[in-house]
Amino acid sequence: MKKEKRNLLIIIIVFVILNINLNGSALSSGVKSNSLQWFPSLAADNGTVYIVWADERNGNYTRIMNNQPHKAGDIYLSKGSFQNGWTFDKNIRINEIKGTTGHGSPSIAIDSGNIYVAWEDDRYGFEELYFSTAKENNITFKKDSPVVEDAGSQVLPSIEVRNGTVYATMMNKKTWDIEFTEGISTNSVYKFDKPIRVNDDPAGNWHYAPSLAVDDEKNVCIAWLDARNGNYNIYFSHGIKENGIWRFSTNMRVNDDSANVSHYTPSLAFENGSVYIAWYDDRNKDFDIYFSRGRFENDSWKFDSNIRVNDDEIGDQMHPEIVVRDSEIFIVWEDGRDGGSDIYFSKGMKKNGRLEFIKNTKVNDIKGKHYDPQIGVIGGDVYVAWQAEVKDGGDIYFSDGKYDGKTWVFSSNIKINDDLTDSFTKPDPVFLGMILGPVIVSIIIVGFLRKYGH
Amino acid sequence: MDIEKNNQDKRKYDILQDEATTSFFKNRKTQFLFQLPAVLFFVLVVLAGFFGIQNSNKSLTTISIWVIWWSLLLISLALVGRAWCFMCPFGAIGDWVQRRTFYKRVNDTFSLKRKFPAKFRNLSLAAILFLVITWADFQFNLVNSPLLTAYFIVALLGLAVIISIIFERRSFCRYACPITGLIGLYSMFAPIELRAKDKETCKACKEKYCISGNEKGYPCPVFEYPGTMEKNTHCILCSECIKTCHRNNISLNLRSFAGDFLNLKKTRMDESIFILMLLGVTIFQTLIMIRPWAVFTRDLMIYTGASYDTVRFVLFITSAVIPILIYSIVIAFSKLLIKKTSFKDIFTGYAYSIIPLGLLMHLSHNLRHLLEEGTGIIPALSDPFGFGWDIFGTSGYMPAPVLNNNNILLIQWLLMFIGLGVSISIGKKISGRMFHDNKSAYIPVLIFVLIFFIFNLWVLGQPIMHKH
Numbered sequence: 001m002k003k004e005k006r007n008l009l010i011i012i013i014v015f016v017i018l019n020i021n022l023n024g025s026a027l028s029s030g031v032k033s034n035s036l037q038w039f040p041s042l043a044a045d046n047g048t049v050y051i052v053w054a055d056e057r058n059g060n061y062t063r064i065m066n067n068q069p070h071k072a073g074d075i076y077l078s079k080g081s082f083q084n085g086w087t088f089d090k091n092i093r094i095n096e097i098k099g100t101t102g103h104g105s106p107s108i109a110i111d112s113g114n115i116y117v118a119w120e121d122d123r124y125g126f127e128e129l130y131f132s133t134a135k136e137n138n139i140t141f142k143k144d145s146p147v148v149e150d151a152g153s154q155v156l157p158s159i160e161v162r163n164g165t166v167y168a169t170m171m172n173k174k175t176w177d178i179e180f181t182e183g184i185s186t187n188s189v190y191k192f193d194k195p196i197r198v199n200d201d202p203a204g205n206w207h208y209a210p211s212l213a214v215d216d217e218k219n220v221c222i223a224w225l226d227a228r229n230g231n232y233n234i235y236f237s238h239g240i241k242e243n244g245i246w247r248f249s250t251n252m253r254v255n256d257d258s259a260n261v262s263h264y265t266p267s268l269a270f271e272n273g274s275v276y277i278a279w280y281d282d283r284n285k286d287f288d289i290y291f292s293r294g295r296f297e298n299d300s301w302k303f304d305s306n307i308r309v310n311d312d313e314i315g316d317q318m319h320p321e322i323v324v325r326d327s328e329i330f331i332v333w334e335d336g337r338d339g340g341s342d343i344y345f346s347k348g349m350k351k352n353g354r355l356e357f358i359k360n361t362k363v364n365d366i367k368g369k370h371y372d373p374q375i376g377v378i379g380g381d382v383y384v385a386w387q388a389e390v391k392d393g394g395d396i397y398f399s400d401g402k403y404d405g406k407t408w409v410f411s412s413n414i415k416i417n418d419d420l421t422d423s424f425t426k427p428d429p430v431f432l433g434m435i436l437g438p439v440i441v442s443i444i445i446v447g448f449l450r451k452y453g454h
Numbered sequence: 455m456d457i458e459k460n461n462q463d464k465r466k467y468d469i470l471q472d473e474a475t476t477s478f479f480k481n482r483k484t485q486f487l488f489q490l491p492a493v494l495f496f497v498l499v500v501l502a503g504f505f506g507i508q509n510s511n512k513s514l515t516t517i518s519i520w521v522i523w524w525s526l527l528l529i530s531l532a533l534v535g536r537a538w539c540f541m542c543p544f545g546a547i548g549d550w551v552q553r554r555t556f557y558k559r560v561n562d563t564f565s566l567k568r569k570f571p572a573k574f575r576n577l578s579l580a581a582i583l584f585l586v587i588t589w590a591d592f593q594f595n596l597v598n599s600p601l602l603t604a605y606f607i608v609a610l611l612g613l614a615v616i617i618s619i620i621f622e623r624r625s626f627c628r629y630a631c632p633i634t635g636l637i638g639l640y641s642m643f644a645p646i647e648l649r650a651k652d653k654e655t656c657k658a659c660k661e662k663y664c665i666s667g668n669e670k671g672y673p674c675p676v677f678e679y680p681g682t683m684e685k686n687t688h689c690i691l692c693s694e695c696i697k698t699c700h701r702n703n704i705s706l707n708l709r710s711f712a713g714d715f716l717n718l719k720k721t722r723m724d725e726s727i728f729i730l731m732l733l734g735v736t737i738f739q740t741l742i743m744i745r746p747w748a749v750f751t752r753d754l755m756i757y758t759g760a761s762y763d764t765v766r767f768v769l770f771i772t773s774a775v776i777p778i779l780i781y782s783i784v785i786a787f788s789k790l791l792i793k794k795t796s797f798k799d800i801f802t803g804y805a806y807s808i809i810p811l812g813l814l815m816h817l818s819h820n821l822r823h824l825l826e827e828g829t830g831i832i833p834a835l836s837d838p839f840g841f842g843w844d845i846f847g848t849s850g851y852m853p854a855p856v857l858n859n860n861n862i863l864l865i866q867w868l869l870m871f872i873g874l875g876v877s878i879s880i881g882k883k884i885s886g887r888m889f890h891d892n893k894s895a896y897i898p899v900l901i902f903v904l905i906f907f908i909f910n911l912w913v914l915g916q917p918i919m920h921k922h
Contacts, residue, residue, distance in 0.1 A: 058509045072511065072920070097919065098510065098598055124745045124917030125859065143762035145752040151745055151917060187759040189752060423840065425601055427504040435605065439612040443551075446566055446619045 035059070036393040037076075037417045039103075041117075042385040043110040044376030045136065049080045050110060051374075051385045052094065052117050053396045054103035057419035073103030075119045078396075078416045079139060086400060086411065091418050094132055094141045095121065102127060104155070107168075111161035113137065118147060118157040118168055129154045129170055131183065131190060147181065147192045154179065154195070158212040160220075166190060169210040169222045175203065178210045178224045180239060180246065193246075198237050200251050201228040207235075211277075213270035221275045223254060223266040232262040234279050236294065238301060252301050254292050257283045263290075267331075269324040275301075278309065278320040278331050287316040289333045291348065293355070309346050309357045312337040317344070325377045329355075332363065332373040332384050341369040343386050345401060345408060361408045363399050366390055370397070382408070385416070468651070468705040470696065479693040479706070480670070486557035489546035496543040496607065498838060503604025507840025513600035514838040517830045519607070520597040525824035528817045531637055532711075535644035538637065539690035544611055545627050548618035549675075559669060567622040570629050576724040581731060583632035588735055589770060592742060593763065624675035627690055635728045638687040640813045642714035642806070643876075648689050648696075649680060651705045656681025663698035671697030680704060685714040687725065715806055715880040723798065726805035730777040733808060736816045737910060738773035742766070744916035780902060781805070787898040792889050803888045804899045807881035811903060814873030815910050818866035825862050827920055829853040866914050874907045 035057040043050045056073040075095050080088040094106075094117055102122030109116045113136045121130040121144075129147035134140055148154055153173035160167045166183035172195070179195035199207050206227040213221045219240045226235040234254040239246050254277050255263050263281040270276070275294040280287045289309035294301050310317040315337035322331045329348030334341050343363040348355050364370045368390035376383040382401035387394045396416040401408050470476045478484055495518075503515035510516040530538055539545060550556055552565045587606075596602050610632070617626040627634060650656045656679075664680050667673035671694040674680075678688050680695050680703075696704045710716075741747050754765045785801045792800060829851075836849040843849065857865075881900060885893045 058511060097595070123919040126917065143751070143755075146745070146748055149749060186756045189755040191752065191756060423507050423509060424505075425508050427601065427604070431605070432608070435609045435612055439615050442616045442619060446564065449566060450564070 035419050036073075037396045037419070038372070038387045038394045039105050040372060040374050040385045040387055040396050041106050041108045042374040042376045042383060043108045043115070044378045044381075044383050045110045046378065047082055047381075048136070049376060049383045049385070049398070050077060050108055050115055050136075051080065051088075051396060051398065051416055052077045052106040052108045052119075053387070053417070054106060054119070055091075055093075055417065055419065056103065057417075057423065058093075058098045059103070074098050075103060075106045075117065076417065077108075077115070077117065077139070077141075078418075080398060080414075080416070082400070086398065086414055088398070088414065088416050089139075091416075092139055092141070094134075094144070095119070095123075095130065096144050097123070105157060107157045107159045109159050109161040109166070110136065112164060114161075114164075115139065116159060116161050116166055117141075118159045118166075120155050120157070124151065126151065126153055127155050127173060128152050129157050129168070131166070131168075131192070133188075133190065142188070145190070147183070148195055149192075156209060158210055158222075160212055160214040162214050162218050165218070166192070167212060167214050167220050168192065169198065169212040169220075169224075170195070171208055171210060171224075176206045176208075177203075178207045178222065180212075180220065180222065180248070182241075182246065196246055196248075198222055198239070198248050198251075199224070199226065199228075199235065200237075200248070201226075208232075209265045211266050211268040213268050213275065215270045215275075216273070221268060221270050222248075223268040223275075223277045223279075225264055225266065225279075226251070226253075229259070231260060232264060234263045234266045234277065236268075236275070236277065236301065236303070238275075238296070249301065252294075252303065254294070254303050254306075255279070255281060255290065256292070256303070256306050257281070265319055267320050267322045269322050269329075271324045271327065276322055276324050276329055277303075278322040278333075280318045280320060280333070284308075286314070287318050289317045289320045289331065291322070291329070291331065291357070304355075307348075307355060307357065309333070309348075309360075310335065310337075310344065311346070311357070311360045315339070319372055321373055321375045323375045323377050328377075329357075330375055330377055330382055331357070332375045332386075334371055334373065335360070335362075340367075341371060343370045343373045343384060345375075345382065345384065345410070347408070359407075361401070361410065363401065363410045364388065364397065364413055365399075365410070366397075366413050384410070388413075466647075466705075466707040466709045468707050470704065470706045475706075476696070476702075479696045482557045482559065482671075482697070485540060485692060486546075488541035489543065490556075492541045493543040493546055500604045500607050502838045503600040503602075503607070505839060506600060508600055509840065510598040510600060511830060512834060512837075512840055514831075514834040515600040515603050516597060517827070517834050519603055521823050521827045522831050525820040525828070527633075527637070528640070528813070528820050531640040532643055532813060532817060533645070535641035535646050535686045536637055536690050537646075539627065540692060542627075542690075544614040544631070545624055545690070547611060548614040548624065548626055551615050552618040553672075559667075559671060565619050565622065568620055570621050570625040574629055576629075576722070577635040577638075577728045578724060579630050580632060580635040581724075581728050583630065584635060585731075585735070585774060587632045588739070589767065592766065592770075623673065623677065624690070628676040628688060635725075636732060639725060639729055639732070639809055640816075641686040643712050643810055643813050644686060645709050645711045645713065647686055647707050647709055647713060648691055649683060649705055649707060651703045653681055655701055655703045659701060659703070661700065663700060664695040664704075667694070668698050668700070671695070673698075684717055684719060687714075712810055712876050712880060715809070716883060718806055718884070721799070721802035721806065723802055726802040727778060729805045729808055729812060730781050731774045733812045733815070733906060734773040734775070734777040735770075736812060736819065737906070737913060738770055740819045740910070740913050740918070741769075741773070743918050744913060745918075746916060777906070780905075781899075784898040784902040788895040791895040791897075792892050795889055800889070800895065803884050804881060804896065807877050807884055807899065808903060808906075810876035810880065811870075811873040811907060814869045814876075815906075818869040818914060821865060821869070822862050822918065823920075825857050825865075826855040827853070829856060863914065867911065870907065870911060870914070874903065877903055 040053040055076040059073040076091045078088045104120035106119035115134045118131045130144045132141045132144040154170040156171045178198040181192045181195040183190040183192040208225040210224040223236045236252045238249040261283040266279040278291045290306045292303045294303040318334045320333040332345045335344040344360045346357040346360045370388045373386040385398045388397045397413045399410040401410040614626045676688045830853040832851045833849045836846045837843045881896045885896045
């Protein structure tokens with residue numbers, strides 16, 4: 001009977017093993033599935049770069065939002081420094097609870113040894129902005145907190161920081177307005193004012209993709225995509241704080257072309273009384289990168305004629321990012337001139353008293369599709385981070401550009417996200433020993449006492 | 455009184471009347487056959503935590519323990535009492551080490567058989583461990599860490615083994631298991647009970663094998679005596695008394711919900727305080743997941759200058775203590791209305807009436823996790839280590855909530871109203887039975903119950919984030 005039982009057990013085990021995977025490879029591949037990284041944002045400080053991005057390494061389809069399974073994700077940061085080549089530290093998760101939040105559009109700023117990050121977050125089932133800070137020399141992010149007091153639907157943050165004060169612009173998804181808020185720290189905890197409306201048109205028009213810079217007097221410049229005239233234009237406003245109250249100037253249209261042209265995703269920088277704005281539009285039928293500089297003259301803002309930045313005639317150019325240092329203008333963008341999507345760079349120079357952009361330089365040196373470049377400049381170095389679809393849905397890449405006297409040369413592209421190595425771990429044998437050790441010792445002692453003791 | 459008792463007895467059904475059921479429980483292998491798969495699954499869960507993917511949304515460890523097991527445990531407490539203890543891997547492994555056998559009856563156990571220290575023979579240690587574990591949960595983000603969850607399971611298992619080889623029987627289950635207080639008190643609500651069929655038979659019984667054990671079974675591992683047992687709190691349904699009772703005087707009754715509260719004669723201060731502490735901790739666990747918490751704690755950090763961890767810890771302790779303080783004030787008012795009864799008796803008497811509301815509050819909180827996040831177990835079972843396996847062909851399954859937010863909220867509110875109704879009903883019956891039908895004394899307690907009920911309704915209605 002015992003033998004029969006054993007045989008029956010063996011038959012059951014064999015049956016289970018043979019049938020356990022009718023659908024394919026039971027113990028397959030060993031290939032770990034890659035996760036999506038996207039929406040990079042970059043800040044640079046004294047040879048160090050900080051890159052944040054949205055990351056789905058911990059995500060899972062956990063919610064139905066708008067009748068679609070919604071994949072959760074996190075916001076990650078990596079610090080890069082140059083020591084015989086660029087090295088990036090282990091990725092750090094910024095948001096408090098991993099894998100539970102929707103993810104998107106982080107914006108990073110650095111000021112006085114601190115890192116500031118704001119991002120879209122849907123941990124409570126609706127999109128809003130969250131914010132956190134850390135010290136540059138000890139990157140441990142503080143408890144994140146909502147930017148807007150009332151549960152709202154703010155998205156697409158753009159932040160700058162001056163002397164510890166955080167300036168943030170955002171889009172309100174409920175009203176389609178561009179909003180602005182200022183955050184001040186008390187006891188190292190930031191609290192933001194109630195957001196105020198920046199656009200001055202009647203309610204109901206669509207406004208999108210705001211970009212913010214802080215001027216020399218800690219006033220703010222904001223540019224955004226604006227649909228008040230039917231087609232999409234680039235608009236600008238200047239905010240001044242008077243007697244503790246922020247007031248925004250009459251909105252100005254920045255693009256100077258005729259109607260029936262759409263303009264998208266402006267990027268804005270400010271230096272020495274001038275505001276610099278880059279965007280892309282289809283005035284030449286395909287998309288090109290355009291630029292304009294604005295100055296405050298005779299009680300109002302005046303913008304120069306728009307200048308095309310890309311030097312090709314074919315392909316689409318999109319999503320520019322601009323930075324200005326010592327009156328030098330640096331712009332990166334996505335570029336489809338080679339048929340795919342690459343990252344290109346150009347610099348604005350004065351030639352014969354007229355601003356021109358130099359021959360465009362390709363930043364990425366690996367094949368694939370490259371999107372959403374971000375730029376920072378320190379000294380003679382131009383830092384670029386972007387999202388690339390090389391092997392999977394998306395990774396974050398970085399390159400450092402230098403001028404060699406003739407042309408701009410970008411370093412080999414480096415992948416920043418470490419999600420493949422971050423997903424697995426092993427128990428610490430010492431810690432495990434500290435847990436199991438007392439159990440084993442107790443068993444030995446009890447055994448001894450039972451035998452020889454009382 | 456006898457008529458009432460007889461009526462109650464008539465409303466019960468003893469499932470041990472059936473011979474097959476009795477022999478099922480009398481068989482020494484029965485419990486082992488439940489314990490073994492539970493232990494094997496726990497081993498898998500621990501290995502997955504140590505060596506598997508550290509993504510809590512995809513980890514078998516975190517999903518199975520914190521979303522599935524914990525939610526199902528609360529549901530099972532409401533429906534079948536401490537049935538989980540029958541198969542609990544911690545108790546099982548403690549027993550196996552102590553008895554050095556999986557299911558046989560042995561006399562020589564591997565234990566010093568010390569008595570548990572008298573001052574801890576109550577719920578104090580369990581309460582402390584429960585608070586420590588709840589704190590560790592949010593402080594170290596236990597629910598989001600497969601590795602820490604595995605460490606936690608191993609540590610708890612180690613504690614169970616050490617206690618079982620030093621102290622007699624299942625002292626761990628009775629006094630030190632961090633959830634013994636919670637499951638013991640909640641199980642009083644369950645429509646099932648293990649009791650002596652006839653207490654006079656127990657009185658007349660000289661052998662009392664249920665206490666001393668015999669060749670068929672061990673003495674009650676949790677030091678209960680069926681002859682006087684009147685509530686489910688400590689009985690782990692291990693069925694040893696069914697095996698040892700030579701007079702077949704043990705019944706396993708199906709009864710009405712909340713049956714324990716109707717006959718309660720002995721009340722205890724430690725249990726009463728645990729009930730109130732549990733009420734506060736349950737609300738706290740929901741509070742830290744809702745949006746107003748983020749704004750409230752940020753403002754506290756600004757005003758006090760304290761770190762988030764400090765603010766959260768202080769609020770945690772406050773939430774555990776506040777129900778006790780408010781309830782004490784409430785009972786002081788009740789005392790004014792029943793002058794002949796001591797404060798302690800009123801305090802402990804009415805405290806049990808809060809259990810149904812507390813249980814269903816707890817259940818409604820975890821039901822959301824189960825319904826929204828529980829389907830995460832489907833791909834995790836196919837790929838428990840995250841190595842890219844597809845054992846059952848479900849690793850590509852996209853977990854999604856079983857019900858939408860509104861439906862879940864509706865169920866939560868329904869459970870809350872049931873809890874409120876049962877609590878009030880029990881409160882009134884306790885007034886009648888323990889306080890000479892002085893129902894006015896219950897009014898302050900009723901206000902207390904309503905305050906917590908309304909507050910929890912508000913909490914449940916707030917935007918809440920996922921556990922994973």
